[in-house]
Amino acid sequence: MVATTVEIFMSLWSIFSTLGVLVGVVVMSYMIYLIVKNRARPGGPEPEDAPKPGELPREQKGAKKLLISVVLSASIVLTLISLTFIALDSLDTPPADAMEVKVVAFQWGWRFIYPNGYESVGELRIPRGTPVKLYVTSQDVFHNMGIIGLRLKVDAIPGKTNIAWTRVYETGVYDIRCFELCGDGHGVMIGKLVVMDPEEFNSWYSSLQVS
Amino acid sequence: MDPQQLPPGHSIKRWLLTTNHKDVGILYLVTSLYFLVLGGILALVFRLQLADPGLNILSPPAFNQAVTIHGLVMVLFVVSPLAFALANYVVPLQIGARDLAFPRLNALSYWLYLFGGLLVMISFFQDRTLDVGWTLYQPLSSAFSPYVGVNTGGLGLALLTASVTVSTVNFVVTIFRSRAKGLRLTALPMFTLGVLLTVLMMLYAFPALLAGIILLSSDRILGTVYFTSPEGGAILWDHIFWFFGHPEVYIVLFPALGVFGDVLVTFSRRPLFARRIIIAAMVVVAALSFLVWGHHMFLTGMHPDVRRAFTVTTIAISLPFDAIILSFIYTLAKARIELKTPMLFVLGSIAIFIIGGITGVFLGSIALDYVLRGTYFVVAHFHYTMAGGALVGLIAGVYYWYPKMTGRMFSEKLGRLQFILTMIGFNMLYFPLFLSWEMPRRVPIYVESLMPLQQVATIGGFIFGVSFLVMFWNLLYSLRYGEPAGNNPWGAHTLEWMTESPPPPHNFDGTPTFADGRLSFIAANGAAHGEPETHLSPWPFMLSLASFTALLGLTTHIMVSIVGVGLLAFSVLGFAGERFISREDPLGERWPFDRVDRMKLAWWTFISSEVVLFGVVLSAYVYVRTASATWPAPGTLLDIGHGAMNTFILLTSSLTVVLALASARTGNRTGTVGFLAATLALGALFLFNKYGEWSELFSHGITFSSSLPASTFFLTTGIHGAHVFAGLLALGYLLARALKGAYLGKGHETLEYFGYYWHFVDIVWVFIFPLFYLV
Numbered sequence A: 001m002v003a004t005t006v007e008i009f010m011s012l013w014s015i016f017s018t019l020g021v022l023v024g025v026v027v028m029s030y031m032i033y034l035i036v037k038n039r040a041r042p043g044g045p046e047p048e049d050a051p052k053p054g055e056l057p058r059e060q061k062g063a064k065k066l067l068i069s070v071v072l073s074a075s076i077v078l079t080l081i082s083l084t085f086i087a088l089d090s091l092d093t094p095p096a097d098a099m100e101v102k103v104v105a106f107q108w109g110w111r112f113i114y115p116n117g118y119e120s121v122g123e124l125r126i127p128r129g130t131p132v133k134l135y136v137t138s139q140d141v142f143h144n145m146g147i148i149g150l151r152l153k154v155d156a157i158p159g160k161t162n163i164a165w166t167r168v169y170e171t172g173v174y175d176i177r178c179f180e181l182c183g184d185g186h187g188v189m190i191g192k193l194v195v196m197d198p199e200e201f202n203s204w205y206s207s208l209q210v211s
Numbered sequence B: 001m002d003p004q005q006l007p008p009g010h011s012i013k014r015w016l017l018t019t020n021h022k023d024v025g026i027l028y029l030v031t032s033l034y035f036l037v038l039g040g041i042l043a044l045v046f047r048l049q050l051a052d053p054g055l056n057i058l059s060p061p062a063f064n065q066a067v068t069i070h071g072l073v074m075v076l077f078v079v080s081p082l083a084f085a086l087a088n089y090v091v092p093l094q095i096g097a098r099d100l101a102f103p104r105l106n107a108l109s110y111w112l113y114l115f116g117g118l119l120v121m122i123s124f125f126q127d128r129t130l131d132v133g134w135t136l137y138q139p140l141s142s143a144f145s146p147y148v149g150v151n152t153g154g155l156g157l158a159l160l161t162a163s164v165t166v167s168t169v170n171f172v173v174t175i176f177r178s179r180a181k182g183l184r185l186t187a188l189p190m191f192t193l194g195v196l197l198t199v200l201m202m203l204y205a206f207p208a209l210l211a212g213i214i215l216l217s218s219d220r221i222l223g224t225v226y227f228t229s230p231e232g233g234a235i236l237w238d239h240i241f242w243f244f245g246h247p248e249v250y251i252v253l254f255p256a257l258g259v260f261g262d263v264l265v266t267f268s269r270r271p272l273f274a275r276r277i278i279i280a281a282m283v284v285v286a287a288l289s290f291l292v293w294g295h296h297m298f299l300t301g302m303h304p305d306v307r308r309a310f311t312v313t314t315i316a317i318s319l320p321f322d323a324i325i326l327s328f329i330y331t332l333a334k335a336r337i338e339l340k341t342p343m344l345f346v347l348g349s350i351a352i353f354i355i356g357g358i359t360g361v362f363l364g365s366i367a368l369d370y371v372l373r374g375t376y377f378v379v380a381h382f383h384y385t386m387a388g389g390a391l392v393g394l395i396a397g398v399y400y401w402y403p404k405m406t407g408r409m410f411s412e413k414l415g416r417l418q419f420i421l422t423m424i425g426f427n428m429l430y431f432p433l434f435l436s437w438e439m440p441r442r443v444p445i446y447v448e449s450l451m452p453l454q455q456v457a458t459i460g461g462f463i464f465g466v467s468f469l470v471m472f473w474n475l476l477y478s479l480r481y482g483e484p485a486g487n488n489p490w491g492a493h494t495l496e497w498m499t500e501s502p503p504p505p506h507n508f509d510g511t512p513t514f515a516d517g518r519l520s521f522i523a524a525n526g527a528a529h530g531e532p533e534t535h536l537s538p539w540p541f542m543l544s545l546a547s548f549t550a551l552l553g554l555t556t557h558i559m560v561s562i563v564g565v566g567l568l569a570f571s572v573l574g575f576a577g578e579r580f581i582s583r584e585d586p587l588g589e590r591w592p593f594d595r596v597d598r599m600k601l602a603w604w605t606f607i608s609s610e611v612v613l614f615g616v617v618l619s620a621y622v623y624v625r626t627a628s629a630t631w632p633a634p635g636t637l638l639d640i641g642h643g644a645m646n647t648f649i650l651l652t653s654s655l656t657v658v659l660a661l662a663s664a665r666t667g668n669r670t671g672t673v674g675f676l677a678a679t680l681a682l683g684a685l686f687l688f689n690k691y692g693e694w695s696e697l698f699s700h701g702i703t704f705s706s707s708l709p710a711s712t713f714f715l716t717t718g719i720h721g722a723h724v725f726a727g728l729l730a731l732g733y734l735l736a737r738a739l740k741g742a743y744l745g746k747g748h749e750t751l752e753y754f755g756y757y758w759h760f761v762d763i764v765w766v767f768i769f770p771l772f773y774l775v
Helices: A004-037 A063-092 A198-206 B012-017 B021-051 B060-095 B103-123 B148-177 B190-222 B233-268 B275-291 B293-300 B304-316 B318-331 B341-364 B366-372 B376-406 B412-435 B448-481 B539-555 B558-577 B598-627 B640-665 B669-699 B708-739 B749-774
Strands: A099-106 A109-113 A119-121 A123-127 A132-138 A143-147 A152-156 A162-166 A172-178 A190-196 B511-513 B520-522
Touching: A004 A063, A004 A162, A004 B318, A004 B341, A004 B366, A063 B304, A063 B318, A063 B366, A099 A123, A099 A143, A099 A152, A109 A123, A119 A123, A123 A198, A132 A143, A132 A152, A152 A162, A152 B293, A152 B366, A190 A198, B012 B021, B021 B060, B021 B103, B021 B376, B021 B448, B060 B103, B060 B148, B060 B190, B060 B233, B060 B376, B103 B148, B103 B539, B148 B190, B148 B539, B148 B598, B190 B233, B190 B275, B190 B598, B190 B708, B233 B275, B233 B293, B233 B318, B233 B341, B233 B376, B233 B598, B275 B304, B275 B318, B293 B304, B293 B366, B304 B318, B304 B341, B318 B341, B341 B366, B341 B376, B341 B412, B376 B412, B376 B448, B412 B448, B539 B558, B558 B708, B598 B708, B598 B749, B640 B669, B640 B749, B669 B708, B669 B749, B708 B749
Parallel strands: A099 A132, A123 A190
Antiparallel strands: A099 A109, A109 A119, A132 A162, A143 A152, A143 A172, A172 A190, B511 B520
């Protein structure tokens, strides 16, 4: 597993997509089955209760059949809601020992402010294995910070600070992109997240000159 | 037959002046398809760009404009108006009415829609048009997009909301009051029922959009600071926009659900499965649609409990949809299914909608939103619902009612060809977008590994586009060469098929009734009695042209606006003074409004939408005030004396308007004139006092842009003042007529209707006064 956020997302995603595909396939197969089975054949009999011109609408009775179907989908939906809430608990509670980084989005780039006050634009470096808590805001318009591959996303809104966190278990480089249309440079508002070996990170971090 | 003959179909006069619902329906149809081509071409252009990020077909600003206008045009100027095209043509026929309740207002809605669209198109040629996404997020679209075209586009949207308001009032009154005897609400054909619920949602959703656009335009043009200040800003807009925006999704969809219901019954030869449950489920969705908007804001940092509540409502709204869609599918059991073109489109549309619905549940889950928000997954999802469910569903409706509208059959072969192209093209276009679920939306540049998926999508897009060319050809060719359709080519059971194709101007020979449970016709048509009804009026077109000119001037040259306002005054007087006769049938099913006449119902309906407008404006005030750390104490910024005096003046004027009505009832001319004049004087005094208050503030250097307290005060009381001003204009007109002896005894209702409006405006002030002056 690459990151905590990936873990949380993937477990939920696999349940949603399995159930989603299952429900979709069952319903559509049933529909196609009915269509094929009941296609009008020349000279075939008209259903007994076929609506006649000028008649007020009638209905086919079947509250029971429908009730069963809806109870079934309700139980699926309830399961999904509870699973979402469980996942949300972990997403909403960052670990206490996290490294805290402030992120300021602007037209069109990302500024990162480390705990020691060091600022960098475009690239965020974090150590592998340490939880990182991001305080995200914007200095101009509505942006959204997403780190591709880490299943992490948070709105960057002027006048407001939103929190997101993750813990990445492997070193590597990830794209940070803007996911809310923010003007001409929206498409090129790309930053990098560099996950470093903890020792390398520490030597880099302690060598920083902070004004 | 009809005493007031319409000019023939080839004359331009007919189409400029007509108020007949079938003509207006055709106008809507042609115009919405025209905008469909426009929105479609924009889509194909940026699909080309997306086929290869290295291509430089569109610069980033051009790309942003293309996606923005594509979205706005498709949602607001194509899908909903296409639904209204069918609704205009079909609803009066389905309920056995001769026309809509207010034929002139119906023509007015159409022209306002067309001219609103023209404004949006003109904005293309003014530097830059809207380039901020169809959701107009803040503060990008206020402080950070200083282009004239954005203003013009916004004003175009304002004109559209006016069109929508007029037409919702019209449809509400028509469906409640013009049904054939015995046609209970639950017995309405599914399409009419879908339209009824649609207009009820529109009635309360569009005023929120209008309020949003007023605040936005005021920020952009007058310099208020609703969205440019951090206290209001992004989140305030999100709430306002999505309070409109999510119901809008169902507004777009419900007419298509209605088409599904009617077409399924006709081509499966069976009654709808659990019809009453479908109706109940649709009512639940319509109500719940106003409680799910927060799911568009999951990542904005809302309170965790609020997010959870919105997750529950959002995922829960899928349950009534389950009931609706499953009932549609169960209808097919033991059926005799004829796979004619309309049915093919309905079945295909349902299949596509199922995918859209299931993926919607994904997006309702906040945890998944952490990944899916702002990506192509969302793009795919809402195209599966709005393009596949709604648009393709309405195409089914176009085919279904084409024989009724033209008297000709379309080519079944070409219809099937379009169906196949649509299904292939649509799924090739949008399914790969689900698979691009980590790619941000609205970017011309993306990672290379996604190129194959995006290229498949682009090819699919062109196939989808070609499928519409097949349709246009089919519809045009068949207009001339199609087989004659006869009254009821599909063997359907609903009322629109029980008359000629195309129907005569008065729809039915005789008055349809279901009084004894089955359709019969009472010999005489209501049109035959009394003075002939009117079917032509120049004023809807003139009013819309005038509004268009007045708004266009705001972003071009002020002289244009002045000409527009002059034209507007002329047209309003022309409209008010015209003798336009349209009668209600004395027989008819009107529950629950048997005792409320149609003008009264129209006024109440309109005022209830005004409640939402002011509700949003006042909520915006409460919102920014709560979000602000400091706010001037009562009596510091605003003089309580001014406010208290105006409260007294306005409440007194409510009393005088009641007295004017009472005098008119008893035939007392002096009293009527006197109390109307008193009301007019009090209203003028209110505005004069307001003027004094404003100029005092201005002289102290406090303007629209000074601060949030100033901005909210000026704009809220400004909107209210505009309502008072409109009331004064109406009062002037009423007074002039009262002097000539109008409204005495018979006709006093007009004063009653005006009274509702006037009391409403007073009540709004009763909220404004304490909120702004005292608290």
